[in-house]
Amino acid sequence: MECSVIIAGFGGQGVILAGKILAQAGMDHGLEVTWLPSYGPEMRGGTANCTVVLSDEPVGSPIVDDPSALIAMNLPSLDKFESTVAKGGTIVVNSSLIDRAVKRGDAQVASLQLNELAEKVGSMRAINMVALGAYVKATKILPLDTVKGAMARMLKKGGKGEFVTINEQALEEGYNAV
Amino acid sequence: MGERMLLRGNEVIAEAAIRAGCQCYFAYPITPQAELLEHMAKNMPRLGRTFIQAESEIAAISMVYGAASVGVRTMTSSSSPGISLKQEGISYLAGSNLPAVIVNIVRGGPGLGDIAPAQCDYFQATKGGGHGDYHMIVLAPSTVPEAGELTMLAFDLADQYRTPVMILADGMLGQMMEPVELPEPIDVASLPAKEWATTGAKGRDPNVILSFDLDPEVLKKMNLALQKRYRQIEAKEVRYEEAATEDADILIAAYGTVARIAKSVVRMASAEGIKLGLFRPITLWPFPYQPLKELADRVKTVLTVEMSAGQMWEDVRLAVAERANTPFYGEMGGVVPTPRRILSEVRKHAS
Numbered sequence: 001m002e003c004s005v006i007i008a009g010f011g012g013q014g015v016i017l018a019g020k021i022l023a024q025a026g027m028d029h030g031l032e033v034t035w036l037p038s039y040g041p042e043m044r045g046g047t048a049n050c051t052v053v054l055s056d057e058p059v060g061s062p063i064v065d066d067p068s069a070l071i072a073m074n075l076p077s078l079d080k081f082e083s084t085v086a087k088g089g090t091i092v093v094n095s096s097l098i099d100r101a102v103k104r105g106d107a108q109v110a111s112l113q114l115n116e117l118a119e120k121v122g123s124m125r126a127i128n129m130v131a132l133g134a135y136v137k138a139t140k141i142l143p144l145d146t147v148k149g150a151m152a153r154m155l156k157k158g159g160k161g162e163f164v165t166i167n168e169q170a171l172e173e174g175y176n177a178v
Numbered sequence: 179m180g181e182r183m184l185l186r187g188n189e190v191i192a193e194a195a196i197r198a199g200c201q202c203y204f205a206y207p208i209t210p211q212a213e214l215l216e217h218m219a220k221n222m223p224r225l226g227r228t229f230i231q232a233e234s235e236i237a238a239i240s241m242v243y244g245a246a247s248v249g250v251r252t253m254t255s256s257s258s259p260g261i262s263l264k265q266e267g268i269s270y271l272a273g274s275n276l277p278a279v280i281v282n283i284v285r286g287g288p289g290l291g292d293i294a295p296a297q298c299d300y301f302q303a304t305k306g307g308g309h310g311d312y313h314m315i316v317l318a319p320s321t322v323p324e325a326g327e328l329t330m331l332a333f334d335l336a337d338q339y340r341t342p343v344m345i346l347a348d349g350m351l352g353q354m355m356e357p358v359e360l361p362e363p364i365d366v367a368s369l370p371a372k373e374w375a376t377t378g379a380k381g382r383d384p385n386v387i388l389s390f391d392l393d394p395e396v397l398k399k400m401n402l403a404l405q406k407r408y409r410q411i412e413a414k415e416v417r418y419e420e421a422a423t424e425d426a427d428i429l430i431a432a433y434g435t436v437a438r439i440a441k442s443v444v445r446m447a448s449a450e451g452i453k454l455g456l457f458r459p460i461t462l463w464p465f466p467y468q469p470l471k472e473l474a475d476r477v478k479t480v481l482t483v484e485m486s487a488g489q490m491w492e493d494v495r496l497a498v499a500e501r502a503n504t505p506f507y508g509e510m511g512g513v514v515p516t517p518r519r520i521l522s523e524v525r526k527h528a529s
Contacts, residue, residue: 020355024184027357035184035355039210039293060442062354065518 004064008049009073014128019050025150026054034062126170133174187351192217194329197363202228202245204238210349211283235260239267246276249375255281269308273389277336283352286512294512295350300489304463315343316462318433322356417460426455442517470497479503
């Protein structure tokens, strides 16, 4: 079993952190993982992405030609990565910012208004956790509680424990929206 | 071994250096190795050790020379353009028989290049980069955990052979995260005393650390001593890994990041009925000529894959010596070859 996901969006949408939390959760679940960021000269408002591979055996390549899932937080991300997703893969689309349909007919699509869902939770900054929750439900890759636990520990370690509750709510919001 | 943690390659190299007893670290920041310097800035002062962000790469390697001279474990790190600046200092370290660890998180070149992963500094690392007849031991990790293990080893080898040792990785390995169990810290007090170090000549004759003598016969002797040690290193310290080589028709020869990508290709090729194996040098100097030569007698093709124009390829061809075909596939400028791209090259040579 090897699963991979590209999480892509604007700088500031938290795609890099979402990937770290997913990788941490995979590791906590006993899987082998790699997390690979794009680290170009990018700035707030530019595009950013990371690739996470989860496997039950040692991970070879941390870069993947055809990821089993894509989380596209904005249109440039969908345009760039849609064609790469493996047949039968999963695409989570932020329809708040993407006003076109997914062209692929051979992928499972979860199209969600992530901006609105994040606002409902009370913080636009939690949009990455809404997206991650949706991805976890759509792929059943890990138990949601494992992801919540990884998120809580990473935020506390970074001195941001006060944001754990709202991010838990965001993960649930995304999870329940699929 | 301790707790399993999710860490970047850069962080793991830094933490491993600390656990190997690195007392003094000097560097100047550069992408994509910044997290290494940051980890040292955060932790070395807390441990009562020395962290200095030098005014330049040349200053940093010169500080390494000073610290190594007084016998403490010392390290610097940089990325390609910064490593070029350090070459004079590395030559002096080698000429003066000083142990030190130098980390190169390679990026695209030549010149200012870019900040993406590359392997274009192989010649510089393995063939002597600076002036004079010298080598460094060059260790090439392929995963984040291995980056930690080889960093620990680098300090031991540097002390054992009184030589600079380089960790040659790339931007991808520096930036990516993987689970790692860090090795336990060593007991610095248990390390053998360095009788040659310049620690203040109280009650003994002064020690002299020099890479200089105006008498050609004396300098020749100094060179012969270096060369004798290099032959010992070549005899004892060759390291490599083989994967799926037992009944292989084709081998990929690759190191570092490309070698781990090639491990995925081995699986993909096997699913297509192609008998593909992997030969991965871990020491780039000394290069594992002999084991590759022996493998070359058993396969039809040794395909070298690198993120360069074909630098390790020269050593592969020296080892194979026309026992097998030696095609090459490389990417440059910071482009990383994907598994599918490598597989399509393999297919070209599968009979």
